[in-house]
Amino acid sequence: MSFMPKRNTSDTASCEQNLDQLPPTYMYSVIFKDIILDIDDDDEKSMNTLVQFCQKQNIPETETNELKRKYYQKSPVCWYTCEMFLYGILNRGLRSLDIEVMFKLDFFIRSLHLQLEQLHKEQSANFQKPFTVYRGQELSKEDFQNLLDSKGGLLSFNNFLPTSMKLKVATKLVQEALKKNQDIIGVIFIMEIDPSKAELGITMATSTFWTLNVST
Numbered sequence: 001m002s003f004m005p006k007r008n009t010s011d012t013a014s015c016e017q018n019l020d021q022l023p024p025t026y027m028y029s030v031i032f033k034d035i036i037l038d039i040d041d042d043d044e045k046s047m048n049t050l051v052q053f054c055q056k057q058n059i060p061e062t063e064t065n066e067l068k069r070k071y072y073q074k075s076p077v078c079w080y081t082c083e084m085f086l087y088g089i090l091n092r093g094l095r096s097l098d099i100e101v102m103f104k105l106d107f108f109i110r111s112l113h114l115q116l117e118q119l120h121k122e123q124s125a126n127f128q129k130p131f132t133v134y135r136g137q138e139l140s141k142e143d144f145q146n147l148l149d150s151k152g153g154l155l156s157f158n159n160f161l162p163t164s165m166k167l168k169v170a171t172k173l174v175q176e177a178l179k180k181n182q183d184i185i186g187v188i189f190i191m192e193i194d195p196s197k198a199e200l201g202i203t204m205a206t207s208t209f210w211t212l213n214v215s216t
Helices: 015-020 024-038 043-056 061-073 076-081 085-096 099-104 106-126 141-149 167-180
Strands: 002-004 131-139 154-156 161-164 185-193 201-204 209-213
Touching: 002 024, 002 141, 024 106, 043 061, 043 099, 043 106, 061 085, 076 085, 076 106, 085 099, 085 106, 099 106, 131 141, 131 167, 141 185, 161 167, 167 185
Parallel strands: none
Antiparallel strands: 002 154, 131 161, 131 185, 161 209, 201 209
16 A cells, blocks of 8 residues: 655646655556566466465465366456455555565466456446445554545555445454454545546456456
């Protein structure tokens, strides 16, 4: 997540001046996206590399074996939203800009991005009126303070952004995270989405979750 306080943005400043004020993390995420989408890699080889990496991260062998065996039987969105290690390791890697994790998952990130783009095109007719989605997220105390300091400024997410149209779903996710780690601060983002203005991919990934491809 990248923060840009209001004092660093100006309607009268040139685009070049505002770009100079952007946090390095934002620029890194943009560069990474461009690199990943341009790579033409061998998915089978990448899968073997990912499995070996996950084994070193103490990911259950049953999960890595299932991913390798059934990967092409499910869509990237299905793998991303199912209850296994991919969702967690991918989001942590993107949020922290962990280069090793991101490149180990590059083939999956690329496939997921492309499927979300395709789903957005297919579903675009469904997004005619503004609507509200909710996202529950845990933040470190430092990031929470940065969030407060950025009020009225800009906020950029480095990752795919699963949300829900139900507040109770986002609230439950935050409550579960707080039970595991009391050193974090739970935040619920309330996002007003105007499809006529939003320059991002909006996709109904499942009956519960909406995904905002905020990097597009």
